[in-house]
Amino acid sequence: MKRGIHLWLLAPGLLLLAMLMGGPVALLALESLKPFIPGSMRPGEGWTLAHYRELLQPAYLVYFWETFRIGLIVSTLSLLLGAPLAFAAVRSPRAAVRKGLLALLVGLLVMSLIARLYAIEMAWGSLGPLAPLGALLGFAPRHPRYAEVLVGIGLLHFTLPVVALMLVGTFRALSPRLEEAAASLGATRSDAVVSILLPLAAPGLVSAFLVALAMCISNFVAPLVLGRGVVVFTTSLMYTRFADIGNYPSGAAIGITMLILAFLVVYGLSALARRLVPR
Amino acid sequence: MKVALDLAARTLARLAVLAAVLFLLVPLLVACLLSFDDRSFLGAFPPQQFSLRWYRAFASNPTYLDGLLISLQLGLVAALIATTLGTLGALALMDPRLAGRDALEAVFLSPKFVPTVVIGFSLLVFTARLGIFDPFTRLVMGHVVITLPFTLRAVLASLIGVKRSQIEAAISLGASEARALWDVAVPAARSGIVAGAAMAFVLSFDEVAVSLFLSDAFTQTLPIALVAEMRANLNLTIAAVSTVFLAATLLLLLLLDRTIGIERLAGDVGARG
Amino acid sequence: MLEVQNLTRRFGSAFALDGASLDAGAAEVVALLGPSGCGKTTTLRIVAGFESADSGSITLGGRDLTRLPPHARDIGLVFQDYALFPHMSVGDNIAYGLRRRAIPRAQREARVAEMLDLVRLTGLGARRPAQLSGGQQQRVALARALAINPRLLLLDEPLSNLDAKLRHTLQTELRQILSRIGTTTLIVTHDQEEAMALADRIAIMSAGRVLQIGTPREVYEEPACRFVAEFLGQALWLEGRAGPGGFTTTAGTQLAAPPSRRVAAAQGLLIRPEALRLDAPRPGDNALPAQVAGHRYRGAATLLDLMVEGTAPVALALPPGSPLPEPGASLTLAVAPAACRIIPVEAG
Numbered sequence: 001m002k003r004g005i006h007l008w009l010l011a012p013g014l015l016l017l018a019m020l021m022g023g024p025v026a027l028l029a030l031e032s033l034k035p036f037i038p039g040s041m042r043p044g045e046g047w048t049l050a051h052y053r054e055l056l057q058p059a060y061l062v063y064f065w066e067t068f069r070i071g072l073i074v075s076t077l078s079l080l081l082g083a084p085l086a087f088a089a090v091r092s093p094r095a096a097v098r099k100g101l102l103a104l105l106v107g108l109l110v111m112s113l114i115a116r117l118y119a120i121e122m123a124w125g126s127l128g129p130l131a132p133l134g135a136l137l138g139f140a141p142r143h144p145r146y147a148e149v150l151v152g153i154g155l156l157h158f159t160l161p162v163v164a165l166m167l168v169g170t171f172r173a174l175s176p177r178l179e180e181a182a183a184s185l186g187a188t189r190s191d192a193v194v195s196i197l198l199p200l201a202a203p204g205l206v207s208a209f210l211v212a213l214a215m216c217i218s219n220f221v222a223p224l225v226l227g228r229g230v231v232v233f234t235t236s237l238m239y240t241r242f243a244d245i246g247n248y249p250s251g252a253a254i255g256i257t258m259l260i261l262a263f264l265v266v267y268g269l270s271a272l273a274r275r276l277v278p279r
Numbered sequence: 280m281k282v283a284l285d286l287a288a289r290t291l292a293r294l295a296v297l298a299a300v301l302f303l304l305v306p307l308l309v310a311c312l313l314s315f316d317d318r319s320f321l322g323a324f325p326p327q328q329f330s331l332r333w334y335r336a337f338a339s340n341p342t343y344l345d346g347l348l349i350s351l352q353l354g355l356v357a358a359l360i361a362t363t364l365g366t367l368g369a370l371a372l373m374d375p376r377l378a379g380r381d382a383l384e385a386v387f388l389s390p391k392f393v394p395t396v397v398i399g400f401s402l403l404v405f406t407a408r409l410g411i412f413d414p415f416t417r418l419v420m421g422h423v424v425i426t427l428p429f430t431l432r433a434v435l436a437s438l439i440g441v442k443r444s445q446i447e448a449a450i451s452l453g454a455s456e457a458r459a460l461w462d463v464a465v466p467a468a469r470s471g472i473v474a475g476a477a478m479a480f481v482l483s484f485d486e487v488a489v490s491l492f493l494s495d496a497f498t499q500t501l502p503i504a505l506v507a508e509m510r511a512n513l514n515l516t517i518a519a520v521s522t523v524f525l526a527a528t529l530l531l532l533l534l535l536d537r538t539i540g541i542e543r544l545a546g547d548v549g550a551r552g
Numbered sequence: 553m554l555e556v557q558n559l560t561r562r563f564g565s566a567f568a569l570d571g572a573s574l575d576a577g578a579a580e581v582v583a584l585l586g587p588s589g590c591g592k593t594t595t596l597r598i599v600a601g602f603e604s605a606d607s608g609s610i611t612l613g614g615r616d617l618t619r620l621p622p623h624a625r626d627i628g629l630v631f632q633d634y635a636l637f638p639h640m641s642v643g644d645n646i647a648y649g650l651r652r653r654a655i656p657r658a659q660r661e662a663r664v665a666e667m668l669d670l671v672r673l674t675g676l677g678a679r680r681p682a683q684l685s686g687g688q689q690q691r692v693a694l695a696r697a698l699a700i701n702p703r704l705l706l707l708d709e710p711l712s713n714l715d716a717k718l719r720h721t722l723q724t725e726l727r728q729i730l731s732r733i734g735t736t737t738l739i740v741t742h743d744q745e746e747a748m749a750l751a752d753r754i755a756i757m758s759a760g761r762v763l764q765i766g767t768p769r770e771v772y773e774e775p776a777c778r779f780v781a782e783f784l785g786q787a788l789w790l791e792g793r794a795g796p797g798g799f800t801t802t803a804g805t806q807l808a809a810p811p812s813r814r815v816a817a818a819q820g821l822l823i824r825p826e827a828l829r830l831d832a833p834r835p836g837d838n839a840l841p842a843q844v845a846g847h848r849y850r851g852a853a854t855l856l857d858l859m860v861e862g863t864a865p866v867a868l869a870l871p872p873g874s875p876l877p878e879p880g881a882s883l884t885l886a887v888a889p890a891a892c893r894i895i896p897v898e899a900g
Contacts, residue, residue: 016423
């Protein structure tokens with residue numbers, strides 16, 4: 001009897017998503033199965049899996065590996081730094097510290113990523129004051145592979161506030177009484193965190209990690225701006241397919257592959273994680 | 280022994296927090312300082328003399344100013360549409376008895392997990408097929424898709440406190456379902472609507488991947504112009520722009536703290552799943 | 553006034569309502585009483601129009617409500633959690649239904665003031681709900697529901713969110729307000745004391761059906777079945793067989809009792825513990841052997857736990873200073889035949 005109004009409320013959004021995301025992605029999937037005719041904007045006739053087969057060659061798998069390698073490192077770091085940050089933002093005894101940290105995190109979330117990436121180039125780039133620190137990671141700031149360090153730093157700046165804010169939500173949902181109960185039973189504060197808080201927060205930690213990973217592997221700007229043309233993510237690969245050689249079908253195949261990988265990371269792995277971390 | 284271990288662990292945690300804060304803040308301060316550098320080239324840090332030359336350079340660059348205008352228009356239009364649709368969707372999804380609610384919410388949030396390059400590329404192919412070539416229209420389409428999940432999420436979070444019984448109370452007093460939502464849920468959603476709209480505008484204003492596919496040489500957003508410049512040569516005009524962005528962010532933060540409160544905002548943005 | 557007939561409602565394969573019927577006369581207060589999960593809240597929500605029944609009908613003053621949307625039913629509803637609108641003042645909350653009915657401003661304001669007086673919150677119209685105590689919020693919810701002058705008032709566990717002391721005060725007050733306004737009222741509650749205190753008649757529900765509807769005295773003294781007997785107050789329930797002039801328990805004890813008013817295949821014997829006496833039997837009294845399980849000090853009385861023929865202990869209240877038999881002691885209880893009631897096991 002009241003299904004009516006829900007339909008009217010949901011219809012505009014669903015219709016828009018179907019038209020501007022569902023339709024286009026379906027079209028892209030079709031496009032990826034068409035043969036490519038060099039020098040022509042129009043794809044050829046018939047159907048082919050060639051563009052997907054191409055991606056399985058070592059020369060292309062390297063790009064996927066590169067993307068995931070940097071993504072995994074950055075997600076791990078953002079969890080290692082994000083968890084203490086979120087914990088302090090939720091449980092610090094000083095209200096000013098809590099509010100200051102939250103303001104920093106929300107502020108970074110709404111601050112332009114381009115401006116932040118530029119600032120990282122200025123601070124960590126070869127002329128920047130932080131370059132000696134970056135060199136500790138194994139490459140001199142002028143070494144081509146230092147670009148990897150820069151991209152990693154840029155992505156970490158991007159994911160860290162998101163991860164920390166997600167964990168703020170996770171920690172807020174856990175009653176401080178639990179840690180107090182542990183303390184009354186003889187646990188030190190760090191004991192309580194390790195034995196009570198972290199296990200209960202495990203599902204939140206896992207999903208924050210996966211979101212960070214998904215953010216990294218789908219990011220386009222960081223490798224574009226900081227990669228010095230040396231760090232090529234799958235996103236950049238797809239863009240060059242389209243922009244530089246006009247190979248739409250191949251670009252479409254990369255796009256569909258990326259889409260599947262991103263959804264596998266977010267939904268597939270989190271379903272797996274739920275299985276591994278009960279509750 | 281136990282106490283020493285505890286102390287070590289807590290010191291480590293504090294160091295991690297400090298390191299994280301410095302990692303997040305120092306680059307911004309460096310860029311901010313460099314934007315006032317008087318040298319005409321990108322030199323070693325720190326600058327010796329200060330001036331506003333890079334700000335003047337930005338203000339006299341037509342590419343940037345055109346881009347700024349387009350980005351502002353685009354951000355406002357996209358935020359308006361995404362906030363409207365997101366609010367409507369959230370008002371339906373707040374009902375715990377809605378059949379298939381989780382699945383519907385997942386659909387609304389799905390653009391968040393589609394790589395933006397894929398959204399941009401697929402929309403390019405799609406609009407070309409439909410014969411839509413106006414870059415502004417294309418850009419609005421792309422930006423609404425990527426911002427919709429954020430407005431929906433923010434409004435939904437602000438509706439958590441609204442109980443079904445309040446809606447039913449209004450109905451039992453003679454309001455229609457729509458009227459009850461308007462009188463009871465929408466006032467409560469106000470903070471989420473503001474936060475969602477702000478978030479949508481900011482995301483749109485900063486968007487690169489989608490815009491790169493959907494804009495053309497004559498309709499460039501500010502981020503596209505900036506990224507092109509950054510790839511070509513690193514000059515300090517962008518430091519000036521970054522500093523302006525930083526100031527705007529601080530202003531927005533202050534505004535959001537006044538209207539919604541940072542604590543609440545962090546909850547709205549951080550809530551997930 | 554209100555006629556609810558044969559409501560059924562199924563969730564999946566389970567019956568939430570299985571042919572529930574009840575009625576309420578003009579200005580009558582009826583309490584719908586039952587354990588949680590018995591279907592009383594579902595009944596209330598169906599009457600209000602927020603759920604629909606699979607079958608059955610609801611009429612109010614001769615008008616069929618079954619197909620009417622909730623906002624057109626003219627029913628005042630007080631929610632268990634009050635559901636006050638937090639962003640509106642108390643006055644605006646009360647005026648909400650009047651606004652929806654497009655009542656002119658002057659009339660609206662007069663009505664709001666009248667309602668505030670009725671629930672003794674005069675002058676608090678400008679406050680926000682969050683600035684009021686729980687008891688005051690409850691009264692605002694009542695005033696809001698009554699402001700529209702509803703043809704039926706529904707109260708969902710009206711006092712359950714309040715602490716015990718306040719509940720007593722508000723019970724009395726609510727009773728006075730209900731009798732003053734004379735609106736037909738249906739109260740859903742799981743608290744038998746609340747039902748007894750507020751209602752003219754009580755409908756006892758279990759497993760989706762109304763087992764009995766009657767005045768508090770009727771349902772307590774003449775329960776329709778074992779469930780009703782044991783749900784209300786304390787009951788000593790003895791199994792056995794009814795015969796001419798009395799009842800024979802399974803253990804073989806013969807007890808004189810008035811004949812049952814209801815015909816049923818299986819019957820049991822109900823004795824309320826307050827009818828049991830420790831003193832010497834008078835002529836004609838039944839004698840009932842019992843064992844002392846223990847006693848509990850309760851200030852105004854001491855409760856003596858007694859086991860009769862292996863039943864769960866029933867508590868007998870002894871005035872202070874009474875001699876207390878030792879736990880384990882055997883004794884003989886006296887009970888007047890008129891206090892022994894032969895009751896059907898199942899409702900007919």
